[in-house]
Amino acid sequence: MTINQSGWKPTSPQANEGGARATFTGNKALMLEEALIFEIGDDQTTGVDFPAGDVAGSRLGNLTRKAPIGLPGLSEPETVRHYTRLSRQNYAIDLGLFPLGSCTMKHNPRLNEKMARLPGFADVHPLQPVDTVQGALGVINELAVWLIELTGMHGVAMSPKAGAHGELCGMLCIKAALEKRGEGHRKVVLVPESAHGTNPATAAFAGFTVEDIPATAEGRVDTEALKARLGPDVAAVMITNPNTCGLFERDLKAISDAVHAAGAYVYCDGANFNAIVGRVRPGDLGVDAMHINLHKTFSTPHGGGGPGSGPTVLSEALAPFGPLPFTARMKDGHIALIEEETAGDDHPDTFGRMTAFHGQMGMFTRALTYILSHGADGLRQVAEDAVLNANYVLRSLEDTLDAPFAFSGPCMHEAIFSDEGFPEGFSTIDVAKALIDEGFHPMTMYFPLVVHGAMLVEPTETESKAALDQFIGALRSVAGRAMAGDQSLKTAPHFAPRSRLDETLAARRPKLVWKEPAGTREAAE
Numbered sequence: 001m002t003i004n005q006s007g008w009k010p011t012s013p014q015a016n017e018g019g020a021r022a023t024f025t026g027n028k029a030l031m032l033e034e035a036l037i038f039e040i041g042d043d044q045t046t047g048v049d050f051p052a053g054d055v056a057g058s059r060l061g062n063l064t065r066k067a068p069i070g071l072p073g074l075s076e077p078e079t080v081r082h083y084t085r086l087s088r089q090n091y092a093i094d095l096g097l098f099p100l101g102s103c104t105m106k107h108n109p110r111l112n113e114k115m116a117r118l119p120g121f122a123d124v125h126p127l128q129p130v131d132t133v134q135g136a137l138g139v140i141n142e143l144a145v146w147l148i149e150l151t152g153m154h155g156v157a158m159s160p161k162a163g164a165h166g167e168l169c170g171m172l173c174i175k176a177a178l179e180k181r182g183e184g185h186r187k188v189v190l191v192p193e194s195a196h197g198t199n200p201a202t203a204a205f206a207g208f209t210v211e212d213i214p215a216t217a218e219g220r221v222d223t224e225a226l227k228a229r230l231g232p233d234v235a236a237v238m239i240t241n242p243n244t245c246g247l248f249e250r251d252l253k254a255i256s257d258a259v260h261a262a263g264a265y266v267y268c269d270g271a272n273f274n275a276i277v278g279r280v281r282p283g284d285l286g287v288d289a290m291h292i293n294l295h296k297t298f299s300t301p302h303g304g305g306g307p308g309s310g311p312t313v314l315s316e317a318l319a320p321f322g323p324l325p326f327t328a329r330m331k332d333g334h335i336a337l338i339e340e341e342t343a344g345d346d347h348p349d350t351f352g353r354m355t356a357f358h359g360q361m362g363m364f365t366r367a368l369t370y371i372l373s374h375g376a377d378g379l380r381q382v383a384e385d386a387v388l389n390a391n392y393v394l395r396s397l398e399d400t401l402d403a404p405f406a407f408s409g410p411c412m413h414e415a416i417f418s419d420e421g422f423p424e425g426f427s428t429i430d431v432a433k434a435l436i437d438e439g440f441h442p443m444t445m446y447f448p449l450v451v452h453g454a455m456l457v458e459p460t461e462t463e464s465k466a467a468l469d470q471f472i473g474a475l476r477s478v479a480g481r482a483m484a485g486d487q488s489l490k491t492a493p494h495f496a497p498r499s500r501l502d503e504t505l506a507a508r509r510p511k512l513v514w515k516e517p518a519g520t521r522e523a524a525e
Contacts, residue, residue, distance in 0.1 A: 167267070
């Protein structure tokens with residue numbers, strides 16, 4: 001279906017695979033076709049009339065626009081309908097189960113949103129005098145106390161604005177600590193195969209050299225290989241726990257002891273903290289630094305509903321090197337915001353700032369609301385239910401899909417499957433695309449790399465047994481079709497607004513700018 005400025009340009013209805021005929025509009029009942037906004041609107045018109053302006057007094061100088069901006073003009077109803085129709089084509093956690101592995105996508109309680117929209121929080125400005133924002137600083141301080149308590153650590157940097165940003169914070173603390181000790185020559189960071197992909201990138205960005213540590217056959221860190229590589233050039237180990245195979249690194253305390261004995265530090269990727277919150281304190285396992293994704297463990301929104309937030313908890317050894325600013329509750333109850341390095345202060349070793357201001361206020365408010373509404377016992381249950389749901393998925397599908405680490409014991413928050421046993425010509429992507437036809441967002445595909453054709457499923461604790469059973473049934477059905485060599489999977493999805501894309505071509509030659517097709521304007525005129 002195409003549109004030009006004179007209106008709809010219908011195509012001849014064709015029979016589809018099911019024998020039904022295509023519609024004149026391109027719509028599929030309430031699944032409405034929607035063209036680009038440039039194809040709907042007209043840059044010769046506008047939805048709002050403005051009086052002619054006097055440009056003689058412009059202060060733009062040589063920055064004045066020399067050509068039309070080229071944006072389409074739409075009326076208010078056209079604009080509202082365009083974005084509403086597009087929103088209906090999005091999958092969201094408010095529509096159904098979001099099974100992305102290693103990226104907890106759980107329900108965002110509406111209570112959190114209500115609290116974040118309170119005027120005192122929603123309207124706060126980072127440049128307000130400290131005495132006028134004591135409530136906001138109190139939220140930051142109380143959340144910090146909870147994060148320290150839940151992780152068994154000594155301090156926390158609240159300003160990092162995402163998971164990878166938190167990783168960078170931890171690695172910069174490690175770098176500063178080594179330089180303080182006169183051991184800046186330690187440049188090697190060891191990263192296990194089962195770690196998150198951002199770990200080696202962050203270490204490299206911070207100026208370290210990355211070396212891989214292999215995994216064992218059961219999907220955990222090869223502890224002996226790691227110990228054998230420790231030496232005077234090793235700065236740190238970056239380890240994800242639970243790891244991206246969905247397994248708890250049960251040797252982490254032994255690993256930490258060996259790393260510390262070798263003079264290095266332990267960084268733990270806390271993206272999967274949702275699986276152990278209230279159950280395990282990373283500080284008790286010898287961790288020196290760990291970021292926490294508030295938008296995962298503590299339910300604050302992802303992406304456009306965010307932004308994210310990645311506070312980084314620090315051990316007693318690394319806390320003095322944490323970034324500014326930070327909050328401090330004074331003896332009189334007043335909360336101070338420590339923003340500057342001053343002579344005689346108690347934080348002379350800070351590596352500086354991560355951001356201009358104090359972090360993501362909206363995320364802090366949401367996360368603290370989530371924590372307080374659950375309480376300590378509720379947070380413990382969160383982890384237990386997340387693990388229960390993941391194991392239910394794993395054991396319900398291990399007779400249909402290959403589960404490479406099912407023999408390793410119970411999984412944690414996510415279950416991993418592979419494409420082992422699929423007929424030649426079929427792969428993970430065929431299963432994922434067919435799941436779209438079933439009404440589900442696909443699981444994480446081809447990650448972690450240690451599993452061929454990986455399918456990583458994280459159901460989270462907020463899904464009911466009925467929702468899990470429906471997803472399990474859909475995945476079992478699609479996997480069965482793949483095993484039977486059903487060729488229709490090769491062209492799935494069939495019921496989505498768009499058919500399967502050439503993803504390689506889209507990645508290598510993306511079309512990022514709309515260009516008016518040649519001859520369109522002449523035809524419209």
